[in-house]
Amino acid sequence: MKSLERQGRACRQPARTALTNGMLLALGLAPTLAEAATIIVTSPGDTLPSAPATCTLRQAILTMNNSTVSGNCAAAAGTIGDKNNDTISFSPGVFNGGSASTAANTITLADDAAAPFGTLDITDDNLSIDASRVGGVTIKRPRPSTDNTNAFRILRHKAPRSSSTPSGLILNQLTISNGNAGSGSCYTEQVLNAGGICSVFADLTLIDSTVSNNAARGNAGGIYSRDGKLTLRRSIVSNNVSTGQLGSGGGIAAGGGVFVMTDSTVSGNTVKGYGGGIILQSTNKAYISNSVISGNTSTQVGGGIILDPGTKYNGTGAPTLVATNVTISGNTSLSGAGGGIGLGDRAGAVLTNVTISGNNSASTMNQDGTGRLYAGGIFGLVRNTVKINNSIVVGNTARDPGGNLQANTDIGAPWSGSYNVSAGSAPDNGVQNIHNIGSAAADLKLSPLQNNGGLTATMLPGVGSIALDAIDSAACIDADGNAVATDQRGVARPQNGKCDIGAVEVRGGSFNLNVTVAGSGSVSATPKPSGSGSSGEINGCTSSGGPACAAVFARENNISTVTLKATQPVAGQALVWGGSCIAVPGMPTQATATMDQSRTCTATFGNLxxxxxxxxxxxxxxxxxxxxxxxxxxxxxxxxxxxxxxxxxxxxxxxxxxxxxxxxxxxxxxxxxxxxxxxxxxxxxxxxxxxxxxxKAALTVKANDASRTFGAPDPVFGASYTGFIPGDTAANSLTAMPTFTTNATSASPPGTSYVITPTGATSAKYAPTYQNGSLTITSASSATALMQSLPAGSVYGQSVAFTATTTNTSAGSTAVPNGTVSFSEGGVALSGCNAVPLDSTGKAQCQTASLAVGSHSVTANYAPSNTNFTGSASGAVTQSVAKAATTTAVTSPGAITLGSPVTVNAQVAVTSPGSGTPIGTITIGDGGAQAGDICTISLPATSCVLTPSTAGTKTLTAHYNGDGSFGASTAPSGSLTVNPSQPGTTLTSSANPSRFSHSVSFTATVTPAAGGTNPTGSIDFSDGGSALAGCTGLALSGGTASCAASTLSVGSHTIQASYSGDTNNRPSNGMLTQTVDKDTTTMSLSASPNPAGAIQPITLTATVFGDPPTGTVTFYDGTAILGTATLTTASALSSSAALTVGPLGSGTHSLSATYSGDGNNEGSASAVLVVTVNAPVVPAPLLSPWLLALLGLGFAGLSARRLRA
Known part of the structure; x- marks a missing residue:
């Protein structure tokens, strides 16, 4: 046998001693860890982790694994990321009670072995998946376990190898089904193991759960558990299969940890190898209680269960199976030994209150190749230690001797124990064992394996069995010397003061069977009570009761089962068995009662x-x-x-x-x-x-809303229906169609909702109710046409006529539109054309003379007087308006003098068909064609003042310049005579009086008359009527002309300036009297020599400056006349006279000269000229200071007199 321990000896985890929160809850203990997260599954499908709006089981597991929300799986409580003691539960409404597409409470995993679909991988250290809120959940592949397509196991829990923290997975009320470990590993080298659940390095607990119909091509068709505790409570492992050659564990393969199985069943599993139901390898302890291992099959050792130590216990301390209150039955080892239990090398077993029956070792092959097969019940390989107490090992078969218990004969008998019933020769070293019962079967009187109460099937010793009351109560102990308080069924030991040998303690005392009949039938029971303490008989028991309805049976095994038979009920009635009676299937008038205690049965006959x-x-x-x-x-x-x-x-x-x-x-x-x-x-x-x-179904008949146009007849009314089932219509369901009335009349105006009332519908299947509809009367539509205006082209002020016709365009409506039409341009009504009423034929006309010059786009807009019609607008008509023609007239004003203004009258008249009042200006000119002097009339004025700028006969013209509405026009010519104006001439002199021979300038200024023009022409100057030389025909310049005269004689002169006149000015004269005085003269005097000697003559020369002077000059010495001399012309401006006088006395002489003047020059005098005449040279006498002072005074006085002279 290939050991699980050998498969994983290199990767064991540290032993786990702690329980997870989920495990503690499962065991009814309070958890000690906090901050665990809870996620509630809200979606039954198996979606991608990224699906945003769902929280499937897969998304919840991924959220716990990764500490990151997958889908919509936010924690309902706690904190995601703790990875400890977390819980996944299911929303009560997640499966919606089951649906056509989803089996009730079933999650079908996506049929794809590729991530993220397939196996549900769990890496959260401690996780509980709890389906108790929804009454259980099935997780399965969509294909049967026998279908290897896209094969995958259902669950895998992997804890980190290096983790020192105990990890665990708890499954509560889950069913794991249809898994197939056809590919992929359970963990590293565990290829093809675990069709249903794989748990490695972690504890696994199943509570109220089922693992069924899974398959593996390696080990463990149902559950594979390695190096972790495996616990089953009230769970079932059934119909799983391991198909690998020499595989292990058709139902369960567990190794390396404790195995606990309580109140559970392992049945119908198959393996091509060892352990049809369970194989426990390298397991230090296995505890099985109140459980059944039945109907499992192996091809090698251990049809029901095999304990294989492997190499883990290669010396002392071999693993032990502890089984209490267990039935192992109907298991088969096809080619090995131990149809019920197989024990490997050193494996031990402690069996208490165990029934091993109906197991078989039946093939022609075995381990040692000898062709011998051993021990259909229990087979021990070698060095085994088996303690059996209070157990029954009978009815097992093998081809060779030792069909119940067999040890390898070359090692020796391993058996020990007491108070057993065995069909073999063992155990042979205990006390009060009953074995080799083949010859003593009549004395043992065991019943078949059947339900005798309790959780497991048992074999009940019959009356007179040698096993009854064979053990003193003080000796009712197990293999370890502990008191045995109950049998396999839970019945208290001892009964009747002593214990029975084997797994079943027959209840002592007497048991009453009472039958109660109700109704008209009767009941009888067989067999009759017999033996000591028995009494009575149930025979023909009726509703009246009495002795025939009661019996007493002594001890449980006196008659283990009583059959009750009732008379057949009359037609229409039934028989109901009640109380402790159980009806016999297929035989409704019979029932049975197990007499392991007092029973009461009822038979009720009554009408159904x-x-x-x-x-x-x-x-x-x-x-x-x-x-x-x-x-x-x-x-x-x-x-x-x-x-x-x-x-x-x-x-x-x-x-x-x-x-x-x-x-x-x-x-x-x-x-x-x-x-x-x-x-x-x-x-x-x-x-x-x-x-x-x-x-009848409710049918709502609603009149369809309708509409019509004002003035039109009502439409055909219809209805809509609410309530028809699919396929029904008014046509096939109504026997009479609804009729309709309305409160609207042909004259009803729009704007009001009128009622459509349905009635009169009948049906065999529907009950009509009615809803009114609405009739809407809409305004009739209209169309407006605008006729071309008359005339089509006009002038300003000319009256233009527009005609519009509005018609009713609504089909079926005969009403004539009423209201008004406005004729407008650009949205503005034409003057006098606003809201023109339509006549009875729908026409409206207006005339207007207000159209401005230009092109006008005129439309007619119809406005209804009420809601009976809709408005409408015509197309545009183009009206061209030209300027109106005008005529202009001017009035001749007569004659005026140049410079005088004259009022000129002119008028503008509009030429028909134009009309209106022109504006603008009339321009009047006196030079023809608006030339010459101009004045302007601003209409409506009729005159302007014209001031001609020239004299003469003028041709007046008047021109109207026109405006935006009126054309220009020119009046015929008028006439105006403009006479020259009289200017004034003034004469001025540059010097008056003037001096002889001095030039004097005369200036004549010609001043125009008021309003006149500046004079032009020439001036003639004259003196006393005689023209001044060079002063005639002098042209005016700037209104003046000047003439210079230097030849006027001394005296008074009448000077006249005569203006010759021009076109615009008459001649005029200006005069003045010019006085000419004598010319002034000046004189200079010189003496030569000066000074002069005492006897030296002196020549005096007088020069008179003037024009040039004539006459004589008188010379003076002082006041004494020295002489007179005649002037001779010296230059154009001077004359001179010389006088030689001689000698003057010595000393200084104040000499002067005077000019007496002539006809043109005034006289003048020279300045005093001091001449010094030196005295003869005479030595001067010496003068005293006093004399010098006196002389000084004398000279001073002399000088003063001379100066006064």
Missing amino acids: TIAPTGLPSGTYGAQYAASLSAGGGTAPYSFALAPGSTLPAGLTLTATGGLNGTPTVAADTAYSFAVVVTDANGFAGNPQTLNAIIA
Whole structure:
């Protein structure tokens, strides 16, 4: 045998001694760890981990594994990431009670072995998957376990090898099914192991769970557990298969840890190798209690269970199987030994209150090749230690001797124990064993393996068995010397003061059987009580009671089973067994009672009844559901229509009493039909009439909303229907169609909702109710056409006529539109054309003369006077308006003098058909064609003031310049005579009086008359009527002309300036009197020599400056005249006269000269000229200071006199 321990000896974990939170909860203990997370599965499918809106079981496991939320699997409590004592549970509504697409409470894993689908891998250290909130959950592959397509196991729990913290997985109320370990490993080298669950290096606990119909091509068709504790509580491992050659564990393969199995069943599993039900390898202890190992098959040792130490216990301390209150039956080893139990090298067993029966070692092959097969019950290989107490090992078969217990004969008998019943020769070293019972079977009197109470099937010793009361109460102990308080069934030991040998303690004392009959039948029982302490007989027991209804049976094994027979009930009635009686399948008038204690049985004869008698009402076309129940018989009941009876069409009656369907008929009265009920024992009741009212379905007939145009007739009204079942229509369901009325008349205006009232519909299947509809009257549509204006082209101010016609364009409506039409341009109504009423024919006309010059796009807009019509607008008509023509007239004003303004009148008139008042200006010119001097009339003025700038006969023109509405025009010519104006001439002199020979300038200034023009022309200057030389024909410049004269004689002169005149100015004169005075003269005096000698003559020269002067000059010495001299012209501006005088006395002389003047020059005098005449040279006398002072005074006085002279 290939040892599990050998497969994994290199990777054992440290021993685990702690329990996870989930394990503690499973054992009813309070957890000590905190912060565990709980995730609630809310989605039944198997989705991708990334699916955002779901929380499937796979997503919940991945969330726990990775400490990261997968999908929508947030923790409902605790903290994700702790990876300790976590729980996954299921929302009560997750499966929705089952559906057509999802089996109730079933998770079908995705049929893909590739990650993330396939096996549910769990790496969370401690996790509980608890399905108790939803009553259990099945997790399965979608294919049978025999189908190797996309094969994968269901669950795998892997704890880290290096972890020192105990890890565990708890499964509560889960069913693991259809797994197939066809590929992939359970863990590293464990290829193809574990079809259902793989648990490595971790504890695994199953509570109220099932592992069934899984397969592996290696070991462990159902559960593989390695190096961890495996616990089963109230669980089932069944119909799993290991198909690998020399595999191990058809149901369970466990090794390296403790195995605990309580209140559980391992059955129907198969292996091509060792341990059809269970193989325990390298396991130090295995505890099995209150459990059944049955119907398993192996091809090698251990059809039911094998304990294989492997190499782990290669010396002392071999592993031990401790089994208490266990039945091992119906297991087969096809080619080995130990159909029930196989024990490997050194393996031990302690069996207490165990029944081993019906196991078989049946093939022609065995381990040692000798062709011998051993021990259909228990086979020990070598060096085994087996303690059997209070157990039964019988009825097991093998081809060779030792069909019940067999040890390898070359080693020796391993058996010990007491108080057993064995069909073999062992155990042979205990006390009070009964073995080799083949010859003493009549004395043992064991019953077949059957239900004698308790959790397991047992074999009950019969009356007179040599096993009864064979052990003193003080000796009722197990192999370890402990008192045995109960048998395999839980019955207290001892009974009657002593214990029975074997696994079953027969109850002592007497047991009463009492029968109560109700109704008209009778009951009898067989066999009759017999033996000491027995009494009475049940024979023909009726409802009246009495001795025939009671019996006393001594001890449990006196008669283990009593059969009760009842008379057949009359037609329509049933027989119901009750109390401790169990009806015999297929024989409804018979029942059995197990007399292991006092029993009371009841037989009730009565009518089978159906409830309710009044069925709920249904409705045509609506889902109908009613449930019939029955009484008076044995459940379950079946229901059927009585022959000739029919249900309302559309309804069906199920065998379980469901009256379901959708009625396809209806009636005002109840439908009647008859139903027959049959109970579980085949008793049929009389037909019972039931009544059901199938009412007409509610049908809402709603008048369809409708509309029509004002002035049109009403449309054909229709209806919509609410309540028709699929397939029904008004056409096939109504016998009379609804009719309609309305409160609207042909004159009803729009804007009000009018009522459409339906009525009169009839139907055999529907009850109509009515809803009114609404009739909406819409405004009639209109169209407006605008006629081309008359005239199409006009001038400003000309009246233009527009005509619009509005028509009703709604089909079927004959009303004539009313209201108004506005003629507008650009949305602005034309003057006088706003809201023009339509006449009775729908026409409107307006005339307007207000159109401005230009192109006008005119539209007509219809505005209804009420809601009877909709408005409309015409297309545009183009109206061209030109400027109106004008005429202009001007009035001749007569004659004026240049410079005088003149008022000129002019008028503008509009030429028909134009009209209006022109604006703008009239320009009037006096030079023709708006030339010359101009004045402007700003209309509406009619005149302007014209001031001509030149004299002459003028041609007046008047031109109207036009404006935006009126054209320009020019008046015929008028005339104006402009006479020259009279200027004024003034004459001025540059010097008046002037000096002779001095030039004097005369300036004539010609000033124009007021309003006149600046004079042009020439000036003639004259003196006393004689023209001044060079001063005639002098042109005016800037209105002036000047003339310079230097030849005027001394005296008074009449100077005149004569202006010659020009076109615009008349001639004029200016005069002045010019006085010419004599010219002034100046004189200079010189003497030569100066100074002069005492006897030297002196020449005096006087020069008179003037024009040039004539006459004489008188010379003075002081006041004394020295002489006179005649002037001679010296230059153009001077004359001179010389006088020689001689000698003057010595000293200084104040000499001067005077000019007496002439006809043109005034006289003048020279300045005093001091001439010094030196005295003769005479020596000067010496003068005293006093004399010098006196002389000084004298000279000073002399000088003063001379100066005054």
